[in-house]
Amino acid sequence: MTRTRIFLRTIAAIVACGSFTPGTGSISAALSAPTDTGAGLNISPLRIEIESTQSGATVLVANRATRALPVQTRLFEWTQEGGEDVYAPSTALTISPSIISIPAGETQIVRLIRKSPATAGEKRYRLIVDQLPDPTLAHSGTAEARIRFNVPVFIDRDKAVPESLAWAIGPDGLTVTNSGGATAKIVRIDAKKANGAPIELQRNSLRYVMGGSMISWPVANACSLGPVTITVQMDGRTVDATPRTTCN
Template sequence: MRHLTAAAAVLAACLVAGTAGASSLRVAPTGLNLPAGNAASSVRVWNNDREPISVQVRVFKATMVGGKERLEPTRDVVASPPMTQLRPGTENLVRVVRVSDRPVQAQERYRLLVDELPDPSRMKAGTVNVLVRHSIPVVFEGR
């Protein structure tokens, strides 16, 4: 019982000591499934925050190993632009393109990571800054 009371006190102190701020980074769609023969698609990213945010976009090859998804660097699929700054209330289009000249045999799976980057000017003592990461599945279907 003493441990529970102590844990509750620590939690309350953390909540009082600082405020939490989360950005409003949104993406759509939340998944890309490209039929055979299609090598490109796009994702929209929005900033609904009152401050500008920096965003990084990366693509990884996704494979299943022992029932868990494993992400590996790839050059077969790229995202453009890989980095962008979004002003408050604006959106940007990110192109996702399969650049490999090797035909898709069955199905290729990738993961598009859209990360909000930390802004040092917004980090203040006693606050918690929550950064957003969107993990979007990208699937290229074979013939």
């Protein structure tokens, strides 16, 4: 049976975990002060990696609100098509528990458990943690603030061929192609002309490029810029590169 592929859309307040921390994440998500609004969830870590020798991982979901919060956790397969992220429901990992009510001030442990042995190559998923609506708080004309966490999950990354990035600039703007096997996390890019003048890149925020994928950043009049140099903040390090031109 063909699974429906979907793009996850923002329907409430969203925290795209991993999108603001350049490192791999640790059990250190900042805890907010107690709140009556209900939007008092925190989770850690902000990025999950299950190596080939590990049977699973744990996630801490903390409720800093002053009332119990219902929460649902789901796993999605994470791929890229045409440079865009695509998610499809997955059962590759057992998630326990998947639906919970976390008492005020309490922290729930959620376990992600393998269903199959490790294999060569990196597998990518997203763990979606949603605060569910509380029907007891439903009021006509009132919207309940809710949180969604979207956490990257990498399995068997230690068995993947390292990333191998090739940069180019042309009619489609700035592009990067990853011919390796591991996903690269690109936090920010600073681009300059030969005279040192900065170049504005659209969508210049955290993005991932998977092995065998290409992503792009639109650039106005890219083929008229001449030689371009870039400084890339990625995976906790800084890389300087000179994109090749693909302009005719």
